[in-house]
Amino acid sequence: MLVVRVVEVSILEPDVPLPQTLLSHPSYLKVFVPEYTQELRLELQGCASNGSLGCPVRLTVGSATLPGNFQKVLTCTGPTQACRLLLPSPPWDRWLQVTAKSLAGPRVSVAFSAVAALTACRPWSVNFQHLLQSSPNQSSNASTGLLPPTPSYQDLDRRGRVGGGPFCLRSFPVLREDVDVVSVRFQPLDRVSVLVQSDMPSVMRLNLNTGMDSGGSLTVSMRVNKTAIANTSVVACVTAASPLLSFNASLSCTTAFFQGHPLSLSASSPTANLIIPYPETDNWYLSLQLMCPERPEECEQASVLVETTLYLVPCLNDCGPYGQCLLLRRHGYLYAGCSCKAGWRGWSCTDNSTAQTAAQQKAAALLLTLSNLVFLAPIAISVHRSLLVEASVYAYTMFFSTFYHACNQPGEAVLCILNYDTLQYCDFLGSGVSIWVTVLCMARLKASLKYVLFLLGALVFAMSLQLDRRAAWNTMGPCLFAIVVMVTMWVYRCGRRRHCYPPSWQRWVFYLLPGISMAAVAITIYTSMMTSDNYYYTHSIWHMLLAGSAAFLLPPREQHTKPWACSQKLTCHYEICKNHRDELYTVT
Template sequence: MGRAGTGTRGAAVAVAVAGPLLLLLLLLAGAPPAAAGDAKKSDVRLVSEQFSQSPQKLSFYSWYGSARLFHFRVPPDAVLLRWLLQVSRGGGPACTDVEVTVYFRYGAPPVINPLDTGFPANTSVQPSFLIKMLQSNASVNVSHPAPGDWFVAAHLPPSSQKIEVKGFVPTCAYIFQPDMLVLRAVEVFILEPDVPLPQTLLSHPSYLKIFIPENTRELRLELRGCATNGSLGCPVRLTVGSATLPRNFQKVLTCVSPSWACHLLLPSPPWDRWLQVTARSLAGPHVSVAFRAVAALTACRPWTPNSQHLLPSGTNQSYNASAGLLPPSPGSRGPGRRSRLGSGPFCLMSYPVLREDMDVVSVRFRPVDRVSMLVQSAVPSVLRLHLNTGMDSGGSLTVSLQANQTAVTNNTLVVVCVNAASPFLSFNTSLNCTTAFFQGYPLSLSASSRQADLVIPYPETDNWYLSLQLVCPESPEECEQTSVLVETTLYLVPCLNDCGPYGQCLLLRRHSYLYAGCSCKAGWRGWSCTDNSTAQTVAQQRVATLLLTLSNLMFLAPIAVSVHRLLLVEASVYAYTMFFSTFYHACDQPGEAVLCILSYDTLQYCDFLGSGVSIWVTILCMARLKAALKHVLFLLGTLVFAMSLQLDRRGAWNMMGPCLFAFVVMVTMWVYRCGHRRQCYPTSWQRWGFFLLPGISMAAVAVAIYTSMMTSDNYYYTHSIWHMLLAGSAAFLLPPREEHTEPWACSQKLTCRYQICKSHREELYAVT
């Protein structure tokens, strides 16, 4: 079944469970039709559209890259949006059903926190809208969705700390696919400003829309001349705006009595877009409701400060650095006065902003030809940030403000609001930063706190506005002659502070959409790897590095035994493994204790190759093959390991397969010798009791630790034990030297530096 998560404050969102075919039938049969005009005429036509994306395999959650992201675009004039969510399971009967968490958000990828970790300071995070799927199918309905980008993210429960070896545990695949069905109104009535639009409602709603131009300060919607079956009455409900997730700011106006004016006032509606309005009758069926809808827009003109003072001047010229920033003189048409065109008073000071694209999801915003912006008490100062390219929602918007140290007094306060779609302009009546359909982010600068910072992860795709105004709560008269210069630092960055010293900023991709996330290490967690609740100290990091590197010195034992018994090829392999395993783990460490002599991928490949070949040569050496055959198998096995590790470096059977083949060869040779000699091989009980059994026991414990006991917390200890057990077992399992071979045979040298080598076949000595 599907279970809804964080609510949406009245948003028309429903969650249901059904099969895909049933959901499609419900969408087509139960969709709310839109109608206007006479009942005998046909209703407003609706068309259905379906959008689908390729399925993705879900992963257990460990960081944001574990979630699978889907990007949809909802067309304009949509009246109903339905997501069909399907999860299929594969991998055999050992795989069970797991809970799938699905997030939805409008305008940007959802900001999720399944691990309940901390966010960086000054980061503003809104709750996510989510559902938890316990069955294979579910659906989510959204009435009157906002047009534009919608994102769906899904993941499995948080991953366990156990390190599982691929091939030893069943691999379960959970495939997730969302489909989007949209009902869109083909015929929508256009509501023009100050032009009454007659409407007649029966049992079906009427869909209207009005275009909100830029620099609109206020929108007033009013119903006039309401009549129900010819008599006075206005049982009409108006729903203004589109539904968004996770927060919904649709406005609802219910009109019942005709004795009072039925109107809705919206301050700072979203600029430069169509605004949807739905009128629905509250009367019973077959009751006609007629009215006239009227929309009135209050416009204001932005005033752009003069920048001529910033142009280069001669050596004998001088100017006031803030002269061009001041508003017009009282005798001119300045802020708060009527403009010459009569289109409305100046309501804001608009500062042009230069957008500088520096890299992928990396943008710098700065006011044109200036560093600071002037803030006064008469009207707000506004900066517009263009984040509407469709590729800007995958990073973090950082806002840093700093006021002049001498301009801000104890009685003055610079109030700042960061809003999307339209700026907040009502500082004189409220300081809550709320516009018609958006709850802004408030900041403030004062004498005690002259700097303010804000971080917005994954900002919505839209135009963002930074509004600042000077406020004097105790003595408003003091602000009339006061102005403050505020320096702004505005960036869109992939990751905040590049994820810090204990994280890596990774660029993720879903088709052509790019977004960034932080992959943390050394126990650090959080959105930007700033949560140190489970972090390792520097001392712990150094101890872990020493354990994983110095434990490889145990390979000195099999190297010495091999040289002593004239097994020079085996000694070379063990030395190779010891070297690359040491430096691979020195490079693999997080935090400060890191040393990489080669690239990480090269060191990892050489370490895995050396480990596999060491096991291969040890087992074949125990088989006591002829020298020529043994060296041929050494070479062939090394080539097979090199190929298999290139195909799948983490596959357990890529390493275990050749080792099992070597084990079969060894057992075959031992059985042959047992039958040929009519006695057990090896023949000495001392060999079994003091060498073979301890070596086999150490190898068995090492395999058990490697396959079933390692976790993220104990990795440094268990993997170090694995190193020592593997090297120790090789030292015990190596066969003894031949009876006619003297120890250190090739190390005997004459004083004249000639070497005596012995030919066992001819029993001759030669000087070379």
């Protein structure tokens, strides 16, 4: 990122001419737009240049680094000595950058005076103290964007005047309630409905400038009674930075720099919904006004109550039955999005153009769950060879892998016995520990050392999965260490015995080579061939190859060791001995 800082910036005060002279370098100005500014007018007065007629100046309002639609350009090339730029509803409470550049050439000077004129908008809002007294049980915190309290609602007449002064907007205080991460609910203070009339727009401010609200979706829902707007209609506009204060028949919903989102309510369509994904960090405004396109005289005495539902959610409808809402944090920013399954697509996983049928979903669920039954083979072999710890790990892996994939399925074929995140963690942990214990078991270490490594490996897997569950090094790192231990022990035995280890060629041909081949194919499928489209098939094959390789690679039972079920019986007995000195009885 290239950052260019302008050192000399002149402040353009309202209604105060600022003389400027342009030669080769542009002139940088800035003007502050306070709250409730209805219109900003920039004007060049007394423009004169030596060597050319007219006022060859290009005036650019807005940041030069933003896209073109965030800028307003005024080119003064005519013979007139004054030109002006009108900006309706400019962004409130911020500085606007103004760049003046000469078009007369490198050696021609242009002199002019820049003037900024602001048209203030007088707000009217419901008495804040009155509303607090009427709702003592309100537990939510008020938004910082509440307009200052002025006369109570009963003091406003039909002409929009209180004390002889005209008003240009009716403001309703809004409560902001933080429900969860990227989850906010807005509600008009002490009421659900918003009064809408034709004399001025009703405005609600939504405070989304905390820096943590841009990762969700802003949802605006409005509803009105059909009988209340039989011959009228309610038009609305959702904008950022400043509200729309001048409604027209076209309902363009355009402010000085931003294009808003229009809505309308009528007797034929009494409800309206709007979804704005990833709203920019700013104050957002909902403006509503009553309009009578056929009979304007009916709107003078008319008023409508509009029910509004305003909230910010991470994912729409929680992504539905075919998606999962995920929160992502990158470089300090928090985002939310839907991860769709079973071929469903769309912003909230509602596009079924490529979706799987119910039969395909059930077949995929059966493949992913029943393929884990292959783990019964290494479990039975481990029990037969007195490898009870290994058998317990395989049983753990089979159980949680089965129910994790049963819970991971979308739509109808889903069964969750525990929290999804818990099942996923246990499945990943069991898969890694299964490979760990299998490789260490092949090393034929002493029992004490082997079980110490079993425990340490399980702890390392638990820690690494907590750091990053899907990282490849979580499984590959410990497994490579286990392979190094196994190879070291085999080389040590080869050197001590002066013979290859394992010594039997049948062991190599019928067990080790098939097991190593199955493990290699499984790793290849898992790392390079698995995609979202073939996941059901490739992951099921991964289950079977992983369990099959463990069954082939498990070492044979030690010589002169019987199966655990046939081990000799314990010959312990109890004998009571009396100590006459201390009168104590001892059991040996």
